[in-house]
Amino acid sequence: MLLKAAVVSLVALSSAFAQNRKSVFVITDAEGVAGVCRQEQVEPTNAEMQKLLTGEINAAVRGFFNAGADEVIVWDGHDGSRTLSALTIHPRAKLIIGALGPSMLLERKYSAVAFIGQHARANRSAAVMAHSYSSLGYQKVLMNGKEVGEVETRAALAGWFGVPVIFLAGDQAAADDLLAIVPDAEVAVVKEGLGYYSCLSLSAEEAQKLIEEKAAAGLAKLGRIRPYRLEGPVTIETEYSTRSTPFPQAPLAPGIERVDARKIRCSGRDFMEAWTLWNMR
DSSP states (O other): OHHHHHHHHHHHHHHHHHHHOOEEEEEEOSTTSTTOOSGGGGSTTOHHHHHHHHHHHHHHHHHHHHTTOSEEEEEOOSTTTOSOOTTTSOTTOEEEOSOOOTTTTGGGOOSEEEEEEEOOOTTOTTOTTOOSSOTTTEEEEEETTEEEOHHHHHHHHHHHTTOOEEEEEEEHHHHHHHHTTOTTOEEEEEEEEEETTEEEEOOHHHHHHHHHHHHHHHHHTTTTSOOOOOOSOEEEEEEEOGGGOOOTTOOOOTTEEEEETTEEEEEESSHHHHHHHHHHO
């Protein structure tokens, strides 16, 4: 009986430790990095961009650990996951390389999600290289009739798993996109978009100082920042660019309908069902 009680106690302690463990999942991109304003800079093998992005990631990682994080996991989310290296990321961080499925591993119950190098959604003015997933493939993406990009859809995905988005580093437009849905999140605005390929940027050093400070502030607010969750039926509609118009007779999975020549709509009883269909399209 005593042994059984001891085992139950150990299981309870282990569960409590897991719940109190602070793990941050960092989603990276490149268009929102300080000093990056031209198309050629966002090639995944561009040495300058790699250095700038890695510096911002490592600044955020320092901020999260300074604020009490136990684990920081970084996903190389830019252009085929070919940008980051285990040689140069913060030694205490862990790196995910490669494509992720619809859940993006959020079933692992991270404490928080953060964006680094993030750009705004498509069709935003004064936003550096703004697009929604594919600047060449998609004209726009709409969720329940509202134009969205990576920020909104991935925040909704995190919210589905009960995980809040606590921090974003990027241009002013990207920061505004997040604050519109998660007003209590912390943001580090590292540049102001003047046009699609034009910006007013902080220096790399100042951007990294700001990111470290704001990342720590974001984690300090853990528990006060609510997850962004969409309830009820959800539709995700994609308007393709002219060059990527789907073939008219292309087969569509159940739950996906053709709206017109360049638009398809994925409908689900909830966000996860619609999101999974969208990832299968």
